[in-house]
Every structure is written in C-alpha cells, then in structure tokens.
Amino acid sequence: xxxxxxxxxxxxxxxxxxxxxxVDTHDVTTFKIVDNFGxxxxxxxxxxxxxxxxxxxxxxxxxxxxxxSQEEFIECSIKKCGTVTDYLHxxxxxxxxxxxxxxxxxxxxxxxxxxxxVFIGGGIGLAPLRSVINYVMxxxxxxxxVDIVYGARTPGDLVHSxxxxxxxxxxxxxxxxxxxxxxxxxxxxxxGFVPNYVKTLxxxxxxxxxxxxxxxMIKYTLQALEEMGFxxxxxxxxxxxxxxxxxxxxxxxxxxxxxxxxxxxxxxxxEITELPNEx
Amino acid sequence: xxxxxxxKLPELWQKIDADFDLFLPIEKNKTLNFSLWKEGEKVxxxxxxxxxxxxxxxxxxxxxxxxxxxxxxxxxxxVVEAEGDEYVLFGVxxxxxxxxxxxxxxxxxxxxxxxxxVHRDRGIIISLGCSNPEDTCxxxxxxxxxxxxxxxxxxxxxxxxxxxxxxxxxEKGQKLMESVEEFFTDAHEKDxxxxxxxxxxxxxxxxxxxxxxxxxSKIKGTQQEIFDxxxxxxxxxxxxxxxxxxxxxxxxxxxxxxxxxxxxNKGEKFRCWDSCMSSDFTxxxxxNPRTSQMQRLRQRFMHKLVYYPKNHEGVYSCVGCGxxxxxxxxxxxxxxxxxxxxxxxxxx
Numbered sequence: 001x002x003x004x005x006x007x008x009x010x011x012x013x014x015x016x017x018x019x020x021x022x023v024d025t026h027d028v029t030t031f032k033i034v035d036n037f038g039x040x041x042x043x044x045x046x047x048x049x050x051x052x053x054x055x056x057x058x059x060x061x062x063x064x065x066x067x068x069s070q071e072e073f074i075e076c077s078i079k080k081c082g083t084v085t086d087y088l089h090x091x092x093x094x095x096x097x098x099x100x101x102x103x104x105x106x107x108x109x110x111x112x113x114x115x116x117x118v119f120i121g122g123g124i125g126l127a128p129l130r131s132v133i134n135y136v137m138x139x140x141x142x143x144x145x146v147d148i149v150y151g152a153r154t155p156g157d158l159v160h161s162x163x164x165x166x167x168x169x170x171x172x173x174x175x176x177x178x179x180x181x182x183x184x185x186x187x188x189x190x191x192g193f194v195p196n197y198v199k200t201l202x203x204x205x206x207x208x209x210x211x212x213x214x215x216x217m218i219k220y221t222l223q224a225l226e227e228m229g230f231x232x233x234x235x236x237x238x239x240x241x242x243x244x245x246x247x248x249x250x251x252x253x254x255x256x257x258x259x260x261x262x263x264x265x266x267x268x269x270x271e272i273t274e275l276p277n278e279x
Numbered sequence: 280x281x282x283x284x285x286x287k288l289p290e291l292w293q294k295i296d297a298d299f300d301l302f303l304p305i306e307k308n309k310t311l312n313f314s315l316w317k318e319g320e321k322v323x324x325x326x327x328x329x330x331x332x333x334x335x336x337x338x339x340x341x342x343x344x345x346x347x348x349x350x351x352x353x354x355x356x357x358v359v360e361a362e363g364d365e366y367v368l369f370g371v372x373x374x375x376x377x378x379x380x381x382x383x384x385x386x387x388x389x390x391x392x393x394x395x396x397v398h399r400d401r402g403i404i405i406s407l408g409c410s411n412p413e414d415t416c417x418x419x420x421x422x423x424x425x426x427x428x429x430x431x432x433x434x435x436x437x438x439x440x441x442x443x444x445x446x447x448x449x450e451k452g453q454k455l456m457e458s459v460e461e462f463f464t465d466a467h468e469k470d471x472x473x474x475x476x477x478x479x480x481x482x483x484x485x486x487x488x489x490x491x492x493x494x495x496s497k498i499k500g501t502q503q504e505i506f507d508x509x510x511x512x513x514x515x516x517x518x519x520x521x522x523x524x525x526x527x528x529x530x531x532x533x534x535x536x537x538x539x540x541x542x543x544n545k546g547e548k549f550r551c552w553d554s555c556m557s558s559d560f561t562x563x564x565x566x567n568p569r570t571s572q573m574q575r576l577r578q579r580f581m582h583k584l585v586y587y588p589k590n591h592e593g594v595y596s597c598v599g600c601g602x603x604x605x606x607x608x609x610x611x612x613x614x615x616x617x618x619x620x621x622x623x624x625x626x627x
Contacts, residue, residue, distance in 0.1 A: 008358060010390040011344060011537065011550070015354050055347040055354065056539040056546040082564030096354035098347075214565075241568060242561045244537045247390055250553070251534030252561050254582070256502050257589040276506040276581075279568050 010247050013053050013098030016041050019073060021093050024159040028124055029089055030065065030077040033099060040073055041099050045106035046132040047238065047266045050076060051246045052088070053098035060084040061103065061243045061261065065127040065160075067134030077127040077159055103246035104265050107132045107210060107236060115208050116144035120221055122194050122213025123152050126159055128238055128265070129212050133163075137171050144173070147203065151179040151194040151217075155187045177201060195220035198228075205229030211237040215279070222269060232270035239264050239272075239279055255279050280466040280474075281445045287462045292316055294459050299403070300366035302336060304329050313368065324370050324438065327409050327416070328601065332375050332530030333368055337398040338382060338552075344394060345548040347539075359547075361397035367455065369405040369436075373429035374418040374598040376406050378530030380431050381598070384591050385533050403451050406432035409481060417490035417614055418599035426481035437474055444474050490604070490614045495584070495595065497621030502585050506577065511619045516573035518609040519556070525611075526554035526579065528602040534560075555579050580616050 020032035033050075035041040044050075046068055053059035060082070066075035080089045091097070109132065117136065121129045129148075136143045148168055152158045158178065169176045179190040179197040190197055194217050203209075205228055211221050218237055225235055241253040241260045248262030256275040258264065283291065295301045296316060305314040306321045313333040316322070346357040379399070386395035409416070409425040418425050428435030433452030437444045444466055447456045456463075466474075485491055498505065526532040536553040540546040553560060555578045561569050569575050587596035597613055604612035618625045 009344065009393040011392075012358055013345075013356065015356060053539075053548075055345075055349050055356075055548060056541040056544070058539055059537060059548075085564070092352070095352040096349075098354065098356065240563075242563045245535070249385055249392060249533070249535075250537065250550075251555065251582075252553070254578075254586060256506070256581075257586040274503075276503055278506075278574065278578075 010100070011245060013051065013059075013100040014041065015096055016099040018091055018093055018095045018097060021091070024077060024161070025157050027080040028077055028157075028159050029080075030075055030160075031088070031091075032066075032073045032075050033097070034073045035099075040071060042074075042102055044068055044074070044102035046109055046135045047104070047106040047128055048102040049104045049246070049261075049265065050074060050099055050101035051103060051243075052076065052084075053100075054084065054087055054091070055098065057087045058084045059098070059244070061246055063128035063131070063238070063265070064102070065130045067131055067138055069135055069138040077124065077130070079124040101246070103261055105263065107266050109135060112136075112208055113142045114144060116146070116204070116206070118147045118149065118203050118207045118209045120149045120194060120198060120209060120211045120213075121151075122217035122221075123157065124159065125213030125217070125238075126150055126164075127212075129210060130160055130163065132210060133168065137168070137174075140172055145207075146171070146174040147177065147201070147207075148174070149177045149179070149194065149198055149201065151181070151197060153181045155180055155184050155189075193217070193220070195224040198224045203228060205231075205234070207234070209235045211235060215240075232273060233268055235269040236266055237269060237272070238266050241279060280471060281447075281456065281463040282439075282442050282466045282470055283445060283463050284442050286441075288322075291459060291462050292322075293318070294462070295367050295369075295455075298365075298458065300364050302333070302366055302368045304370045313370075324407065325411065327372060327411055327413055328605070330602075330606075331528055332378060332600065332602065333371055334375075334378060334382065334530050336366065336368060336402060337379060338386070338395055338533065338535075339398070341549055341551040342394060343540075343547045343549040346546070347548065348545045350544045361394045363398065363401060365401045365403070367403045367405065370407045371404055371432065372409055372600070373406055373425050373427075373432075374416075374421075374423045374600040375530050376404060376429040376431045377421075377423050377598045378600070379404070381531045381587075381591075381594065381596055382533055384594075403433045403455050404431065405434040405436055405445075405452075408435070408437040408478070409485075410438050410477070412481070412484055412488060413601060413605070414489055415601035415604040415612075416485070416488055416599060417493055417601060417604075419485050419491055420493040420495065420617075421595055421597055421599040423598055425485055426478040437477060439470070439473060439477065442470075444470060490599075490601070493614055493617050494621060495617060497623075498584065498617065502581075502589065505585055505620060506581060508620065509573070511616075512573050512577040514619070515611050515616065516571070516576040519572050519576050519611055520609055521556045521558070521572055521575065522608060523554035523556040524606050524608065525603040526556055527552060528606055530598060530600055530602075531583070531596045555582070576611075580613065583613065584617065584620070 248259040386392040
C-alpha cells in the first residue's frame with residue numbers, strides 16, 4: 001500500500017493539527033486530527049493505521065478510530081502507556097503534530113456486505129473496530145444484523161461511551177452487549193471476561209466475527225468462537241507489534257514471512273494459524 | 280573487453296576522482312573498508328573481503344531525513360534530501376554486488392525508499408573477480424559466481440597480475456569507460472584466453488573451500504516446522520552474546536530504527552542500522568514478543584533462510600560473503616546453522 005500523504009519519501013510526515021481533544025477514560029483520550037488546511041489529512045479504509053510523531057519525543061503507530069465516511073477529520077483513540085502516548089496526552093487542541101499514512105491493510109468491508117456481523121472488542125481494542133462499525137452504520141442497508149460485544153476492566157474503562165450507550169443501540173438491527181471484568185458500583189450490566197460472555201450470547205456460527213483487544217483476550221475469544229462453531233475463515237482480528245517504518249522495511253514487526261504493518265494489522269484467522277506463534 | 284596496466288592505476292584514480300567520489304578498499308590500521316579515496320591512501324585490491332560490506336554507501340549507517348522545530352504548539356519540518364555526489368565504487372566482490380540486488384528488493388519495492396534510491400542511482404559499481412577467495416567464503420552455495428561478471432555491476436573487472444581486464448555492462452559503465460578511455464587498450468585474444476584460464480582457476484579454488492558444499496535443500500519442512508526446532512535454536516543461542524556484529528557486517532541485513540535527536544525542541548529525525556539481536560528491537564510498552572535470545576537469534580536466521588525466500592521467489596537473504604563466519608566472537612555462523620537445520624551433526 002503506497003502512502004498517499006505526500007509525494008516524498010514514505011517516512012516523511014506531514015504537519016497536522018489536533019483539532020479537538022476528548023478525554024474518554026482516565027487513560028484513553030481521543031484526538032481529532034486535521035491537516036494544515038483544516039481538512040482530513042488523508043483517505044483510508046477501515047482498520048488502517050496512522051503514524052503520529054511528536055518531535056523530539058518520537059513516533060508511534062495508531063489505528064484510526066473514525067469512519068472512513070467521515071470527511072472532515074481522522075480520529076485516533078490513544079491509551080496512555082508509553083513515552084509517545086504519555087506526551088500525546090499532554091497536548092491541547094491547536095497543537096501541531098506530524099502524521100503519515102495510511103498504513104496497513106483493512107477489514108474487507110466489501111466481502112462483509114449482506115452478512116451478519118459480530119464485533120467483539122476488549123478495552124482500547126474498540127478503537128479500530130469503531131472505524132468499521134461506524135462505516136457499517138453509515139452504509140447500514142448493505143449489511144445484515146450487527147452485534148457489538150464490548151468489555152473493559154471497569155465501567156470507567158469503557159471507551160466511546162456515547163457510541164456504546166446512546167448511538168449504536170438505537171441503530172437498526174443492532175444490539176450492543178457490554179460487560180466488565182468484575183463487580184462494580186453503578187453497573188447493572190454483565191460481569192465477566194469477554195470470551196466467557198461471548199459464549200453465553202450463543203451467536204449463530206453463520207456470522208462473521210471481527211475481534212480486537214489485548215492479546216490474551218483475542219486468544220481466548222478465538223477459542224470461544226471456535227467452540228461455538230465459527231470457522232477460522234469467518235473470524236478476523238488485528239495484531240499489534242512494534243513498528244517503526246510502517247511500510248514493511250525496518251524489519252521489526254514480522255511474524256514469520258508477514259509484516260504486521262503491511263500485510264496486517266487485519267488478519268483472517270486461517271491466515272494466522274499458518275504463522276509461527278510469535279506474537 | 281579492455282585492459283589497463285596496474286602501473287596506470289594511480290592516474291586512473293586521479294582521473295575518476297576529478298569527476299566522481301571514488302570509493303576503494305582502503306587499508307587503515309590493518310582494517311580494510313570501502314572509503315573515499317585521496318592521494319596517498321593505501322589501496323588494497325588483493326584481499327578479497329573488506330571488513331564491512333559497502334552497503335553503507337547505499338544505506339548509510341545513520342542518515343538524517345528531517346529537521347524539525349517544535350515550539351509553542353507549532354511544528355515546522357524541513358526535509359533533508361539525500362546527500363552526496365555521483366560516485367564510483369571499484370573492487371566490489373560479486374557477493375557484495377548481489378547484496379545490492381537483495382537490498383533493492385526491500386528498498387525499491389513500493390513504496391520506494393527515496394533515500395536509498397538516490398544513493399543507489401548515483402553509484403557506478405565496478406566488480407572485481409575473486410582471485411583469492413578466503414577459507415570462510417561460501418558464495419557458490421548462494422548462487423554467486425565469483426569468477427564471472429556479476430549481474431548488477433556496471434563494469435566487471437578481473438585481476439590479471441600486472442593488469443586488469445574490464446568489461447562494461449551498462450550505460451553508466453559505458454559512460455565512465457568513455458571518460459577514462461585513454462588509460463585502456465583493447466584486450467587481445469591472448470588476454471581473453473588468459474581470463475578464461477583465470478576464471479577456471481577461481482572456480483577450482485572455490486570448489487576446494489571448506490564451506491563450499493553447503494546443501495540448502497537439506498533444510499526441509501514448513502516455516503512452522505523449521506521455527507519449531509527449538510533444540511537447535513537453543514543450542515546456538517546459549518553461546519550468542521547478542522552483540523549484533525553479524526547484523527552490522529552483513530551486506531544483506533537491512534533493519535533500521537527511526538529516532539529523534541532529543542537535544543531540545545529543535546532537532547533531527549534520523550534513521551540508523553538496527554539489529555534483531557537486540558532485546559529492545561521488538562520491545563513495546565506492554566511487552567515483548569521476543570523475550571529470549573533464542574527467539575531473537577532464531578528470527579535472524581529464519582529471516583535469511585525462510586522468510587525472505589518466501590517473500591522473494593526463493594532467493595535467500597545471504598550471499599555467502601563469510602563476514603559473519605569470520606567475525607562472530609563466539610563462532611556462530613550461518614553455515615553451521617544451515618548444516619544443523621539440514622540434519623548434520625556438526626560441532627558448534
């Protein structure tokens with residue numbers, strides 16, 4: 001996938017502006033990003049990523065959480081967990097950053113048309129799924145029934161609360177199933193880990209599942225789906241490894257002969273089983 | 280085919296140096312490396328192997344690509360273009376010539392690395408046949424023809440004792456040839472016969488080398504099966520010091536890091552060579568998929584022998600230059616790995 005954001009080397013970022021900062025949880029913030037002219041920095045497909053740089057702190061890759069149908073900006077929901085993200089969380093609206101992309105492949109939305117979809121997210125893993133979910137909502141008649149399963153450690157860790165509580169449940173043929181890891185005050189929803197919760201929901205195995213979350217959650221969710229009769233070619237997930245260049249050249253995000261930044265981050269699960277277990 | 284007497288080389292270097300940056304194998308403190316030639320430098324075209332490969336000319340060890348200033352929410356970026364004049368690189372051995380092709384497969388595929396392309400395009404490569412291969416050479420196992428004119432060289436040269444024979448192979452080579460024609464004479468029939476004899480000599484020498492008969496086809500199994508031979512990977516990694524010498528000296532290793540120079544709010548973004556031997560190569564905020572040296576060593580050799588070939592029509596990411604065999608402080612090298620993976624019970 002060639003980079004469309006500039007005519008120069010694919011490593012060169014363009015200047016972008018943080019248009020809006022929305023604090024989602026104590027450690028997750030969503031940044032609305034526009035280019036120097038106040039427009040969307042580049043076109044992308046659902047599941048693709050952007051490389052954000054804050055010189056001299058560094059550069060890191062993030063999934064884009066807004067829908068490609070959104071024409072004004074891109075959004076990235078970023079969890080505070082390292083040098084670059086810590087610094088990003090200090091930035092205010094109006095701050096200029098570097099951005100390059102889009103990188104990686106995408107969820108195959110064309111192939112998913114007319115199918116029933118189950119989105120399964122854990123924690124910040126809802127971020128890349130939100131891009132597809134909102135794309136599906138923007139083209140609602142092209143897709144079948146939609147179930148969204150989403151879990152986090154505590155109710156306070158659930159990101160995109162407006163979407164999950166107010167927007168998506170009201171969409172046609174769409175159900176949102178929420179869970180948290182342990183009993184909490186002010187929570188009358190399900191309590192339990194996502195994989196177990198998925199099993200109790202008992203989905204028909206003719207649906208397509210799109211799974212994203214921390215590695216441990218993905219591992220057990222894929223097992224749960226298999227037990228429920230989902231075949232590996234009906235399940236998509238995203239993988240995450242250290243990335244620097246984003247274009248399959250710097251050499252650090254490979255799993256076997258695949259580069260997560262170029263051949264991923266989206267993988268169909270039958271592709272993953274062919275890869276060495278090193279992620 | 281053209282011929283130049285060795286006594287004319289100093290004049291040839293001067294003439295080339297007037298129009299180009301001239302890089303030759305130059306000896307300094309007993310170390311031989313491709314360096315910028317200046318009058319009086321000690322050029323050594325006899326030793327077959329330079330300490331480092333010439334990859335730094337197309338893929339510099341560090342290279343700044345962006346200057347920035349970040350102040351009061353405002354960011355300014357200034358692209359630093361690839362620097363350097365046109366250059367001539369003389370004395371590149373056929374293994375190192377092939378390594379450029381392997382790097383091309385990475386850096387010139389879409390999206391093209393423009394910095395690499397600039398460095399690559401501005402160079403004229405003159406190869407030199409290997410009259411005296413070293414004991415640790417094993418290029419023949421990787422399809423390199425140390426006697427023949429290597430594909431990818433603009434000019435191929437052979438050492439004929441008191442002279443060099445010189446065959447132009449590209450437009451760039453032809454252009455250079457025309458500019459230095461006065462130093463050359465046409466090769467005679469006798470010279471060509473002597474060259475064929477010399478090539479046969481080289482081939483005979485190569486056959487006799489201790490590592491010349493490595494059989495890569497003995498490495499059988501799927502990617503997963505080779506990956507899963509943990510006993511072998513453990514055996515090697517127990518010795519590995521993770522120094523990264525193998526990666527830095529390897530002409531085909533291309534992994535790099537991108538860094539910001541953190542002086543102040545002003546600085547530079549640069550890239551530099553990196554090695555999968557280092558533990559922080561894959562370290563993320565929430566963990567590391569390769570926690571042991573076994574996993575890191577396995578990655579390097581799986582990449583060369585399995586992953587790269589899978590992505591590049593069966594071509595291995597090794598040219599048999601022998602630098603890793605020569606320089607690893609604990610004597611781990613790709614030959615031993617190939618033999619072990621191929622079922623041989625060789626000593627480590």
